[in-house]
Amino acid sequence: MDEIEKLKSENEKLRETNATKTDLISVSAHQLRTSLSALKWILKMFIDKDLGKMSAEQEGFIEKAYDSNERMIALVNKLLTLNHTGENSTVLNIEKIDLLKTIEQILFEFSGETFNRGIELTLLKPDKLPLINCDKDMIRVIIQNLVENAIKYSFPHGKIFISIRNRKDSDEIEISVHDNGIGISKENSKNIFNKFFRATNAIKKEGTGSGLGLFTTKNLVEQHKGKIWFESEPNNGTTFFVTLPIN
Ligand code: ADP
Numbered sequence: 613m614d615e616i617e618k619l620k621s622e623n624e625k626l627r628e629t630n631a632t633k634t635d636l637i638s639v640s641a642h643q644l645r646t647s648l649s650a651l652k653w654i655l656k657m658f659i660d661k662d663l664g665k666m667s668a669e670q671e672g673f674i675e676k677a678y679d680s681n682e683r684m685i686a687l688v689n690k691l692l693t694l695n696h697t698g699e700n701s702t703v704l705n706i707e708k709i710d711l712l713k714t715i716e717q718i719l720f721e722f723s724g725e726t727f728n729r730g731i732e733l734t735l736l737k738p739d740k741l742p743l744i745n746c747d748k749d750m751i752r753v754i755i756q757n758l759v760e761n762a763i764k765y766s767f768p769h770g771k772i773f774i775s776i777r778n779r780k781d782s783d784e785i786e787i788s789v790h791d792n793g794i795g796i797s798k799e800n801s802k803n804i805f806n807k808f809f810r811a812t813n814a815i816k817k818e819g820t821g822s823g824l825g826l827f828t829t830k831n832l833v834e835q836h837k838g839k840i841w842f843e844s845e846p847n848n849g850t851t852f853f854v855t856l857p858i859n
Pocket of ligand 1: 757761791794804809811812814820821822825826827
């Protein structure tokens with residue numbers, strides 16, 4: 613009996629240490645991301661020439677710094693989501709947020725990428741949307757992942773539509789991300805949310821990718837008691853749908 617009690621107490625201690633570590637990673641990653649985001653805006657101001665003209669050499673260096681900062685942000689996002697979707701995921705930090713504003717910010721962050729690829733990004737939004745209860749950082753990750761995929765798997769000069777609406781039949785918000793890109797075949801459809809899965813047409817189009825984006829996105833949507841699904845036609849495009857409860 614004593615032995616069992618001892619094991620139980622040791623197990624509890626390990627669980628606590630693990631939870632503390634998970635929280636510590638989350639807090640550090642959040643702080644790191646805040647600093648990186650601040651840096652991003654400053655570099656963007658230089659690139660947009662808001663702070664005056666630069667020589668070609670200066671411009672080149674600033675662009676390199678911007679790209680490397682973007683990669684760091686992507687890495688921190690991944691760290692955050694993996695940390696959240698582990699077995700001992702931390703409790704979501706639920707607050708009331710203006711989803712429309714969050715989506716507009718994210719789309720703005722992608723404007724350089726879409727411009728480079730000649731892709732048109734359009735937001736179809738309602739006049740009014742209620743505030744929703746969710747973890748703002750995690751919602752950002754969900755939307756970033758879907759928009760990033762739509763961009764990555766679009767053909768040059770593709771068109772992407774992001775729409776957001778308040779479903780009248782339920783207390784839910786529905787977000788959809790539509791692209792007219794490479795699409796997903798029927799046989800790959802069942803694997804699309806699996807950890808590390810990447811379809812052959814996706815690997816051919818974009819060499820880099822982890823196959824972790826949709827796995828973590830689904831996990832985060834479900835942690836919010838929402839749903840995620842998609843409709844697709846190979847070579848014709850894909851639409852991902854996410855519903856999130858308002859409360
Ligand atoms: P990654 O993009 O890093 O490969 P994800 O987990 O985000 O990983 O996506 C998993 C796979 O789902 C992709 O490799 C691709 O095969 C498919 N996929 C996701 N989004 C799209 C899309 N918009 N169009 C076509 N295929 C997609």
